[in-house]
Amino acid sequence: MATVMMPTPLRRLTGGQARVEIEGQDVGTLIQAIDAQYPGVADKLLDDDGNIKRFINVFVNDDEVRSLQGLHTPIRATDKVSIVPAMAGGQE
Amino acid sequence: MSGLNRDQLVRLAKSEITEITARELKSWQDQDRPLTVVDVRERDEFAQGHLPGAVFIPRGYLELQIEQHQPDRHAPVVLYCAGGVRSALAARNLKEMGYEHVYSLIGGFNGWKNAGLDFKIPTVLTEEQRLRYSRHTLLREVGEAGQIKLLESKVLLIGAGGLGSPAAMYLAAAGVGTLGIVDYDVVDVSNLQRQLLHGTKDVGRPKVESAADRIHDINPDIIVIAHKEPITSANALEIIRNYDIVLNGSDNFPTRYLVNDACHMLGKPLVDASIFMFEGQATVFLPAQPELGIEGGPCYRCLYPDPPPPGEVPSCAEAGVLGVLPGIVGSLQAIETIKLILGVGESLVGRLMLIDTLDMSFRTLKVQRNPDCPLCGDHPTVTELIDYEQFCGFPGGTAHEHEESLALA
Numbered sequence: 001m002a003t004v005m006m007p008t009p010l011r012r013l014t015g016g017q018a019r020v021e022i023e024g025q026d027v028g029t030l031i032q033a034i035d036a037q038y039p040g041v042a043d044k045l046l047d048d049d050g051n052i053k054r055f056i057n058v059f060v061n062d063d064e065v066r067s068l069q070g071l072h073t074p075i076r077a078t079d080k081v082s083i084v085p086a087m088a089g090g091q092e
Numbered sequence: 093m094s095g096l097n098r099d100q101l102v103r104l105a106k107s108e109i110t111e112i113t114a115r116e117l118k119s120w121q122d123q124d125r126p127l128t129v130v131d132v133r134e135r136d137e138f139a140q141g142h143l144p145g146a147v148f149i150p151r152g153y154l155e156l157q158i159e160q161h162q163p164d165r166h167a168p169v170v171l172y173c174a175g176g177v178r179s180a181l182a183a184r185n186l187k188e189m190g191y192e193h194v195y196s197l198i199g200g201f202n203g204w205k206n207a208g209l210d211f212k213i214p215t216v217l218t219e220e221q222r223l224r225y226s227r228h229t230l231l232r233e234v235g236e237a238g239q240i241k242l243l244e245s246k247v248l249l250i251g252a253g254g255l256g257s258p259a260a261m262y263l264a265a266a267g268v269g270t271l272g273i274v275d276y277d278v279v280d281v282s283n284l285q286r287q288l289l290h291g292t293k294d295v296g297r298p299k300v301e302s303a304a305d306r307i308h309d310i311n312p313d314i315i316v317i318a319h320k321e322p323i324t325s326a327n328a329l330e331i332i333r334n335y336d337i338v339l340n341g342s343d344n345f346p347t348r349y350l351v352n353d354a355c356h357m358l359g360k361p362l363v364d365a366s367i368f369m370f371e372g373q374a375t376v377f378l379p380a381q382p383e384l385g386i387e388g389g390p391c392y393r394c395l396y397p398d399p400p401p402p403g404e405v406p407s408c409a410e411a412g413v414l415g416v417l418p419g420i421v422g423s424l425q426a427i428e429t430i431k432l433i434l435g436v437g438e439s440l441v442g443r444l445m446l447i448d449t450l451d452m453s454f455r456t457l458k459v460q461r462n463p464d465c466p467l468c469g470d471h472p473t474v475t476e477l478i479d480y481e482q483f484c485g486f487p488g489g490t491a492h493e494h495e496e497s498l499a500l501a
């Protein structure tokens with residue numbers, strides 16, 4: 001089971017959980033597996049064409065999946081997957 | 093009495109050491125020979141001017157401090173004073189410590205000047221500054237030279253809010269000489285939970301004004317330049333051009349893309365961070381400048397090619413933010429800024445730091461330059477500033493107004 005680190009904005013879909021243990025062959029199936037358990041997550045991460053939204057980064061361990069094999073990046077049980085969306089706050 | 097008089101002692105010293113002329117020293121320097129040149133005069137003499145590249149160790153401290161600058165006993169060390177007497181005596185002491193190649197400059201600094209060679213008149217710390225920054229100058233990575241670099245630096249803060257507050261206060265305390273602040277907001281009572289630049293008495297005042305007061309209270313030496321206007325495509329280049337480094341503490345996506353693009357176009361390092369509820373992100377965007385040997389790294393567009401559609405990502409005004417969080421993240425930005433100024437350590441270029449204060453984890457992830465990036469990629473298409481409101485899906489209004497009117501996502 002890979003560990004997926006959920007960003008704050010998505011935690012209301014995971015019942016407040018910051019870490020989710022989940023099984024998946026690659027990033028794409030992993031996202032679908034999270035979505036099966038916590039409906040709505042895939043919709044937040046993927047655009048209409050099924051690609052990762054361009055203001056969201058998914059990292060497998062230290063590396064962003066666009067620099068690996070995108071949604072086809074294989075996942076091992078020991079991997080840490082981080083979902084990192086753009087956020088703008090700071091000034092107000 | 094068997095003691096030596098002054099002239100005998102000097103003669104003895106000179107007979108035991110090697111002296112070189114200003115011209116010889118200059119030719120060694122021109123050949124890039126690795127040399128440690130030490131000015132052994134007193135501080136006020138050093139302050140009047142010294143040899144380029146010389147380290148300053150007054151003779152009274154020479155034996156105690158030389159190893160910090162040159163521990164290698166085989167390495168050449170050149171000492172000079174005003175006229176060549178004190179340095180001859182000092183050279184003899186270094187020989188006693190085992191330094192094998194110690195030289196004393198004939199005629200000292202006066203001889204150097206009279207030979208028509210270049211010298212530097214350094215900026216030196218005042219007595220008050222030496223006390224104020226003593227904890228800095230003790231650090232080998234800062235020292236007096238580093239402190240002077242900080243004093244001569246100009247940093248622009250985008251926003252005097254959550255992130256800008258700790259950043260501005262620490263940069264001011266650290267002696268970063270010029271702080272520009274872009275903010276057109278006034279202090280609201282709901283800001284005080286996290287924006288330590290402003291106090292209860294400041295409610296209703298322009299933030300740039302209360303920020304300047306707070307900064308001057310911390311350190312009256314700091315020059316504060318207030319930019320009491322929104323930063324836009326029309327003024328961004330003009331404002332940013334005058335600074336060395338930009339620290340981003342803005343609260344909306346159009347400003348983030350604007351500042352990123354402007355910094356890239358001007359070749360200015362951008363110390364970026366954002367916060368949301370209990371989480372923060374921080375990184376450094378360093379534009380590549382091959383002509384200066386700066387390899388650079390990714391930019392904000394490499395990390396986030398497109399902004400989220402309006403409303404998709406809630407702002408702090410909607411979702412809330414832990415008041416202490418910007419204290420941590422803004423302080424990280426101040427540290428990264430100071431590291432860039434001093435040229436020490438490893439900066440967050442190409443690394444995104446994630447701070448989660450709920451599980452108190454700090455993680456750094458790799459960010460790579462995107463060769464297809466429209467700004468910093470191999471075939472850039474964004475070559476001038478654009479309409480960032482429109483780019484972020486806010487046609488015809490400011491992002492600020494829109495974000496505040498959004499329902500909680």
